[in-house]
Amino acid sequence: MIWSGLFERWSKRRSCAIRAGVITVGLLGGMALTGAYAQVSQPLFPSARGEQCVEPVDVMRRDHFEFLKHQRDKTVHEGIRTPRHSLAGCIDCHADKDAQGRFVPVNAKGQFCQSCHVYAAVKIDCFSCHAARPSERVSQSP
Amino acid sequence: MVMDMKDSSPASARRTFFTQASAGVALLALAPGVRLVDLALARVQDEPASATQRWGLLVDVDRCVSGCDACVSACNTEHGLDGNERPQTDAQWIRKVDLVDNNTEHQLSLPVMCQHCEEPPCVDVCPTGASFRRADGIVLVDKHTCIGCRYCMMACPYQARSFIHEDLSGQKTHAPRGKGTVESCTLCVHRVDRDESPACVEACTDAGHEALVFGDINDRNDPLATQLAETTTRELRADLKLNTAVRYRGL
Amino acid sequence: MKIAYFQSVSSSRGYWLISAIAGVITLAGLIGADHMESAGHWVTGMSNQVVWGVPHVFAIFLIVAASGALNTASIASVFGRDDYKPLARLSALLAIALLLGGLAVLVLDLGRPDRLIVAMTHYNFKSIFAWNIFLYIGFMFIVGIYLWMMFEPRMNRFSARVGTVAFIWRLVLTTGTGSIFGFLVAREAFDSAVMAPLFIVMSLSFGTALTLLIGMLIFWINGAAIDPALLRKLRRLLGFFVLGVAYLVAVDHLTRLYVTGHHQLERFILLDGGIYTFLFWGVQILLGTVVPAVLLLLPRFYQHGYLITAALLVVVGALAQMYVLIIGGQVFPLELFPGYSVTSTFYDGVIAHYTPSLAELALGMGGMGLAVLITLIGVRILPFVPVQMAGENQD
Numbered sequence: 001m002i003w004s005g006l007f008e009r010w011s012k013r014r015s016c017a018i019r020a021g022v023i024t025v026g027l028l029g030g031m032a033l034t035g036a037y038a039q040v041s042q043p044l045f046p047s048a049r050g051e052q053c054v055e056p057v058d059v060m061r062r063d064h065f066e067f068l069k070h071q072r073d074k075t076v077h078e079g080i081r082t083p084r085h086s087l088a089g090c091i092d093c094h095a096d097k098d099a100q101g102r103f104v105p106v107n108a109k110g111q112f113c114q115s116c117h118v119y120a121a122v123k124i125d126c127f128s129c130h131a132a133r134p135s136e137r138v139s140q141s142p
Numbered sequence: 143m144v145m146d147m148k149d150s151s152p153a154s155a156r157r158t159f160f161t162q163a164s165a166g167v168a169l170l171a172l173a174p175g176v177r178l179v180d181l182a183l184a185r186v187q188d189e190p191a192s193a194t195q196r197w198g199l200l201v202d203v204d205r206c207v208s209g210c211d212a213c214v215s216a217c218n219t220e221h222g223l224d225g226n227e228r229p230q231t232d233a234q235w236i237r238k239v240d241l242v243d244n245n246t247e248h249q250l251s252l253p254v255m256c257q258h259c260e261e262p263p264c265v266d267v268c269p270t271g272a273s274f275r276r277a278d279g280i281v282l283v284d285k286h287t288c289i290g291c292r293y294c295m296m297a298c299p300y301q302a303r304s305f306i307h308e309d310l311s312g313q314k315t316h317a318p319r320g321k322g323t324v325e326s327c328t329l330c331v332h333r334v335d336r337d338e339s340p341a342c343v344e345a346c347t348d349a350g351h352e353a354l355v356f357g358d359i360n361d362r363n364d365p366l367a368t369q370l371a372e373t374t375t376r377e378l379r380a381d382l383k384l385n386t387a388v389r390y391r392g393l
Numbered sequence: 394m395k396i397a398y399f400q401s402v403s404s405s406r407g408y409w410l411i412s413a414i415a416g417v418i419t420l421a422g423l424i425g426a427d428h429m430e431s432a433g434h435w436v437t438g439m440s441n442q443v444v445w446g447v448p449h450v451f452a453i454f455l456i457v458a459a460s461g462a463l464n465t466a467s468i469a470s471v472f473g474r475d476d477y478k479p480l481a482r483l484s485a486l487l488a489i490a491l492l493l494g495g496l497a498v499l500v501l502d503l504g505r506p507d508r509l510i511v512a513m514t515h516y517n518f519k520s521i522f523a524w525n526i527f528l529y530i531g532f533m534f535i536v537g538i539y540l541w542m543m544f545e546p547r548m549n550r551f552s553a554r555v556g557t558v559a560f561i562w563r564l565v566l567t568t569g570t571g572s573i574f575g576f577l578v579a580r581e582a583f584d585s586a587v588m589a590p591l592f593i594v595m596s597l598s599f600g601t602a603l604t605l606l607i608g609m610l611i612f613w614i615n616g617a618a619i620d621p622a623l624l625r626k627l628r629r630l631l632g633f634f635v636l637g638v639a640y641l642v643a644v645d646h647l648t649r650l651y652v653t654g655h656h657q658l659e660r661f662i663l664l665d666g667g668i669y670t671f672l673f674w675g676v677q678i679l680l681g682t683v684v685p686a687v688l689l690l691l692p693r694f695y696q697h698g699y700l701i702t703a704a705l706l707v708v709v710g711a712l713a714q715m716y717v718l719i720i721g722g723q724v725f726p727l728e729l730f731p732g733y734s735v736t737s738t739f740y741d742g743v744i745a746h747y748t749p750s751l752a753e754l755a756l757g758m759g760g761m762g763l764a765v766l767i768t769l770i771g772v773r774i775l776p777f778v779p780v781q782m783a784g785e786n787q788d
Contacts, residue, residue: 076284078190079276079335088315125507129285129320131313214738230440230746234739241733254729254737263578269526271517289512290504292444293522299579301727301739304441305504308433321433322504378729382578393730 043115046096105132203392205353208251216345221317233304256302256327260385264294399776422759425752426501442745451757455495461600463488470556479779494764582722598634602707632689681710
């Protein structure tokens with residue numbers, strides 16, 4: 001009894017739903033045609049120190065979060081601290097220096113992590129806990 | 143400083159381990175009378191922590207000086223525990239406790255921190271398993287999994303845990319910590335993994351009191367283990383039978 | 394055997410007014426939660442010594458009441474008392490609504506509420522908290538199915554069986570909630586086996602009180618009255634549940650009083666704990682137990698006004714009881730060094746301070762508001778409320 005009543009109300013609203021659907025498709029198509037999607041700029045960030053990354057660039061782009069996630073479990077739970085996939089290792093190479101020679105936080109605007117993540121619209125949580133600048137022993141080397 | 147990536151491959155790590163191990167064995171051959179079994183070699187950093195070691199701490203209450211807080215300051219500096227002048231919500235990983243005997247009026251002073259129990263109540267109650275005990279006995283919080291429910295803080299008999307009540311910045315690289323998670327003394331696990339002793343122990347030694355001794359309880363030749371075997375020590379809240387790694391002498 | 398007919402609540406000024414009030418209270422709760430989460434918990438009264446505060450007082454109250462709210466339906470389905478059937482559907486809806494309200498408060502108070510998915514996918518099965526997550530979610534499913542059995546005429550014959558499952562699940566769930574405290578060896582005020590049965594009787598008391606209050610509210614909005622005979626039975630039940638809670642509270646304190654080691658704690662709660670002593674004797678015992686028991690059980694008070702007053706007092710007493718238990722149990726210092734007076738920078742050896750903040754109160758009340766809002770939405774879209782039956786004013 002309840003379900004038939006609901007169904008009647010749904011059929012009356014179906015025409016509304018069709019109208020709404022057409023408008024949405026029209027809007028999206030219009031946006032695509034006018035190139036509204038193309039207006040987000042590509043990520044741009046200062047280049048890192050060192051000759052190459054620990055993994056090839058395309059591997060890093062796809063899988064860096066997997067490396068970090070497995071490394072963090074190994075480090076925290078087992079105490080395995082190899083530098084290859086460590087977050088601190090990334091920061092040591094990818095942190096940039098400002099005009100005064102001080103390190104800029106790696107998640108600041110226009111810096112390494114933030115520019116790609118804004119482009120991809122993926123929020124990262126690392127730096128609410130992790131230091132965004134290299135540790136002191138790194139800062140002191142040239 | 144450029145990281146030389148070639149040295150980190152698994153093959154070279156094994157090479158390093160075998161070199162170190164052979165050197166250790168060779169040393170054994172040169173020193174007769176030394177026990178051949180289980181010399182606590184430095185754990186290579188890409189091998190997991192194991193239960194052959196159990197890290198512990200001995201607090202000598204008679205040597206601890208009232209009014210001295212070298213251990214507390216060292217811990218705060220080491221981990222970036224700056225505080226916000228809000229003592230009720232600021233994190234404290236180690237604290238000095240001053241005692242006065244109700245009957246004899248005898249006074250003592252001693253530090254209290256996470257006791258790194260063998261059967262930690264905080265590990266039992268954590269809903270996500272973020273609070274855990276590492277194989278070598280150090281009790282830690284995996285802050286990636288901590289949801290900040292604070293149940294472990296209710297469960298700890300030593301009130302050893304702190305909750306981070308505000309946004310933080312400028313954390314130390316070796317001590318990540320952030321709002322909304324729970325933390326406590328890590329026995330300076332980042333230093334222990336590098337074969338150093340905790341900051342509080344070093345500070346107490348540097349201050350000349352030597353009230354804190356750190357070492358491997360499982361290794362009978364370790365100075366800590368020797369002292370535990372030869373002198374009278376006890377746990378806090380021994381009635382709970384948690385088998386803590388931190389022991390007190392003179393209490 | 395009477396057949397009960399049900400209807401959904403029709404739109405009326407009263408309905409929209411109460412919904413608006415519940416909506417505003419819920420919104421205030423969300424604002425409070427947002428403030429707590431964005432600024433961090435330092436803006437609340439909670440600290441490293443008192444880690445669970447007013448939000449938990451409300452949350453545990455709602456969760457315990459949710460379990461008990463199902464009791465009316467259980468009496469109908471499991472114990473075969475047809476005279477309770479008219480309220481069975483509403484009772485099940487209330488159980489779900491109250492549980493959702495309580496869980497919302499708990500989740501929003503977490504240090505990392507964004508990690509709810511982590512909480513639902515990583516389990517430490519030695520933790521009673523982890524078990525409770527399963528029990529709460531399972532409870533909602535089972536009560537959902539129970540409601541389906543009650544609504545769909547072809548499934549009515551299964552409602553007794555599903556009702557029995559829900560009844561047993563409810564007992565396990567409330568035991569689990571009580572054990573959250575009962576399993577804490579560290580805290581003198583909690584470490585007790587009596588916590589589990591205490592919570593079960595508390596659930597019966599709080600749940601029945603809220604069923605009566607919210608039920609009467611909905612009937613009033615709808616311009617109808619609950620069958621007086623049923624009302625009389627429920628009020629007597631509530632009276633006995635209130636006495637049951639008092640019995641277990643007495644056992645808990647008397648046992649602790651017998652043990653010399655616990656004398657300081659008992660002295661604190663019962664004698665010189667300031668606000669906690671006042672809340673215990675003045676609110677929990679006097680206003681929340683003695684007065685309601687008299688109003689509910691003595692025939693000279695068998696009127697609507699006294700019933701509503703008594704039920705409200707039970708709720709107030711319940712909140713005071715939760716406050717004394719959860720917060721009083723935390724402010725009392727842990728005893729690490731028996732025989733010594735202790736001072737430190739981490740508040741060892743002293744009674745901790747706790748002053749609830751506005752954000753916490755808002756969040757706690759927001760949970761109640763959410764529960765009422767869910768109930769109001771439910772009774773409008775589906776027929777939960779019984780139609781007034783003619784000629785049923787016999788006892």
